[in-house]
Amino acid sequence: MDNLRTLTALLPIAGLLAGCASPSTRTPGDPLEPMNRVVFKVNDTIDQHIAVPIAKGYQKITPHPLRTAISNFFSNLGDLNNFANELLQLKITDATETLIRFAMNTTFGIGGLIDFATPARLPKHHQDFGLTLGRWGIPSGPYLVLPIFGPSSFRDGVGLAVDTRFSPMIYAPTDAKRPLYALQFVSARSDMLGATNILEQAALDKYSFVRDAYTQQRRAALGADSATPPALPNYGDEDDNAAATAPAAPAGASGAAPASGASAPSAPASASTPAASQPASGAAVPAAASTPATATPVPKGTNGTSDAPPAPHAPQ
Numbered sequence: 001m002d003n004l005r006t007l008t009a010l011l012p013i014a015g016l017l018a019g020c021a022s023p024s025t026r027t028p029g030d031p032l033e034p035m036n037r038v039v040f041k042v043n044d045t046i047d048q049h050i051a052v053p054i055a056k057g058y059q060k061i062t063p064h065p066l067r068t069a070i071s072n073f074f075s076n077l078g079d080l081n082n083f084a085n086e087l088l089q090l091k092i093t094d095a096t097e098t099l100i101r102f103a104m105n106t107t108f109g110i111g112g113l114i115d116f117a118t119p120a121r122l123p124k125h126h127q128d129f130g131l132t133l134g135r136w137g138i139p140s141g142p143y144l145v146l147p148i149f150g151p152s153s154f155r156d157g158v159g160l161a162v163d164t165r166f167s168p169m170i171y172a173p174t175d176a177k178r179p180l181y182a183l184q185f186v187s188a189r190s191d192m193l194g195a196t197n198i199l200e201q202a203a204l205d206k207y208s209f210v211r212d213a214y215t216q217q218r219r220a221a222l223g224a225d226s227a228t229p230p231a232l233p234n235y236g237d238e239d240d241n242a243a244a245t246a247p248a249a250p251a252g253a254s255g256a257a258p259a260s261g262a263s264a265p266s267a268p269a270s271a272s273t274p275a276a277s278q279p280a281s282g283a284a285v286p287a288a289a290s291t292p293a294t295a296t297p298v299p300k301g302t303n304g305t306s307d308a309p310p311a312p313h314a315p316q
Contacts, residue, residue, distance in 0.1 A: 029143055030211060036145040040207050043150060047189075052196065055189040069113040071191060074184045075124070076105045076112025077168045084166070085127035089135045094125050126221075130159025134222045143211055151214040 027033055059067070079102040086095035101117040101124070108116050118124065133155050134140065141154030149160060164170075169180050199206060 029215065031142050032144060036143065036211075037207055039145040039147055040150075040210070043145065043148065044206065046148070051185075051189050052193070054186055055193055058186050058190050059193070067187065067190065070183065070187050072105070072109070072115045073112045074187060075115070076102060076109070079105075079124075080168050081163055081166070082125050082127045085129055085132045086125065088129075088132045089127070094127075097122050098125055128156075128159050129162040130156035131218075131221055133159055134218075140218065143215065151210055153218075156218070 030036065062070075079098050083095055083098045083102065086098060101122045102112075104117045104120065104122070105112045105115055108114070130153075138155050140156065144152050144154055144157055146152045146157060146160070152160060169177065169184075172180055199209065202209070
């Protein structure tokens with residue numbers, strides 16, 4: 001509940017600070033960049049000096065099987081949120097798989113400590129209320145960095161508040177809520193230590209790298225779920241296909257009006273093929289047909305056809 005109130009209070013503040021952002025530093029899709037960079041820097045400082053040392057200490061003192069069991073437990077609880085959002089998105093097949101995953105891991109996996117569903121080839125789906133809103137056509141709005149929670153957007157911030165409000169852990173006893181949330185955060189941060197090392201080595205501007213990666217990941221998640229995939233860009237395939245099929249369709253018409261004015265009966269059989277009648281296509285043609293400018297002029301009759309027999313050097 002406290003997280004919900006905090007997120008709800010942040011959204012109006014972010015809107016007010018948007019007007020204070022300098023236009024010269026804004027990026028398309030990120031009008032709140034000056035404010036976001038400040039929040040990102042604070043988050044990064046807290047992460048490097050508090051979260052990362054705690055996560056590394058957690059890895060050192062906790063055996064790997066136990067860490068895996070804790071991660072599986074929270075992942076199993078998250079399947080309830082996934083199931084609810086898949087129903088809201090009318091993904092009946094995915095919702096059925098998620099429900100079977102939860103039932104199998106809860107029953108045979110000792111409350112989700114052991115993941116039996118993945119070896120049984122039941123896929124793990126990742127859904128949240130932000131994706132549900134996007135599925136129903138709600139735009140993401142400007143990019144937004146939330147304190148502690150990190151990269152988000154106006155739509156995903158609302159989705160996070162809803163997911164937090166209806167998380168299964170919200171119904172845990174009051175004395176157990178805070179330890180559970182703390183353990184979930186440490187476990188998740190421990191699982192991401194490898195990604196942090198890659199980010200430190202690869203990114204010149206960590207803020208831009210995280211923003212672009214998050215935005216592309218969310219767009220990909222919505223694109224993969226859309227019922228009608230986006231149309232592919234036209235790279236000229238239609239023109240290429242038209243050029244490839246053009247000689248077959250107007251074959252008779254191309255022979256009806258040859259450039260040299262010779263009638264069809266007076267031309268040799270090989271010269272009536274599309275390759276000879278259309279030398280501009282780049283196909284190999286006989287020397288006499290490919291160099292009409294050097295051939296001996298043929299006198300024309302009154303009817304526009306040739307009065308002379310075919311040239312003796314024409315291919316037979």
